[in-house]
Amino acid sequence: MITRRQKQIINNHWKEIYPSATSNSIKWDYYCEAPYIKNGRSDSEIKKTDIPAVEEKRVYSSRILEELDENFSRLVNGFAALSDYYDWASSKFYLHKLELPVLLVNSSDDPLIPSELFGPAISLSSTKDKALFVVTQNGGHLGFFEGGVVIPETVTWIDRVIVEYIKSIIFVSSEGLY
Template sequence: MPIVKSDFSPTLPFKNGHFNTMYRPLFMKDTCKYDRKRISTWDDDFIDLDFSFVGGNTLILLIHGLEGSSDSKYIAANCNHLNSAGLDTVCFNLRSCSGEDNLLLTTYHSGKTEDVDFVVNHLAENYNYTNIVIVGFSLGGNLTLKYLGEYHNKIPSIVKGGIAVSVPVDIATAEKEMEKLKNKLYLEIFFKTMKNKILEKAYKFPSYHLDKEKLFKATKFIHLEELYTVPVFGFESPQDYWKKASSKPYLSKIDRPTILINAKDDTFLSPECYPQKEAIQSEYFYLETPNFGGHCGFMTSFKAHENKWLEKRIVKFINETIGVF
């Protein structure tokens, strides 16, 4: 599909990518009342799903980003707006992200689509919906795109399409971008919870031999990958992880309407994270690249009632392109 022309046009301060990225988590007060359902997994663990029911026949499965949860402001805001449009929602809290540590040494990573597949099949088999649409943000967006491409010939027909926002589809180059000075504060925020989680896992699982000194000194994602992701999930190296977890190679296999919305001023993303060629050559994969929006921001102004561009854009794509209304 051709590149989608974006109509996102924020006021002056929100044209700064960092400002737009930080405004939502720091100043928006979005919350959503959930009905939590805990499901047991095939590997003797659990996943917490947070539902918000309004009696719709379509269920929107939302997947948060790195170290997020159903409480993340962008998740709550979209749940509320989707509900107001008559759509039921469920937030998939990735393992260890629901407020309670999961039972296994393994948690989640950018490419762990077997968990997405498990949740989708659970929803398809246990709930009476006509349609399911997957909406993912950042890391959750990578999971969304990779799942729709990787599992394209096994996805239940009830899944009608997907939406992905602020996604590092090429992990190797995105991590290089994250290492730049402009993203130092974001890395520190992520690392605070990630390091604590790894320490807790090492305490609970003595067989996992963690080099704590290296953990404390870690300043890049590759350091945490060498200490945790690679050995715990069985990758050969960080490079092997980047290659296998990135969604970009799977975009051409997506066979139902799906859009990627990546702002051009998203400081997390490398040039390789704007897959124009893949969109132009695909019948189902759309790409929208607003000039502004930051990372999972897309705030328009200081007026709360005007800050619904992303929520409205998601509903519009579901309505007009996926066509489940």
């Protein structure tokens, strides 16, 4: 069982722990997939040519997600600069094309997406009638998990929000309000 003090320590250092843990998780994925990547079987190698060799030592020494993206992700996706990879991976170039109702949810305590990056979502929700942008105070990065640290609830906060949002869209559409 995690003590109150341990929870306090984790919460105080979450913005340092989470990116490191994420980086380690991706490095483990790389380790498992390395034979396929080396044999030219990755999707990115099928799509692009002249991909520089990945230096495994640099991948495994990456401590945060940005370092891992620099040493691995941008290379296998064929980008010369990390900023080019981030631009390519960003949704900001596609959001304006959305015509269906869309709910964008972010958390102000997200360790990977700080509020400084909310601009495209704010812009979309202020220019598109069918776009709603919601920022919660807490929630982290993925899933808005609930319950215990070791055994989270199977239905999360975000699951309930999505169901309620879909119900609302169906109701509004059936009433001819859209």
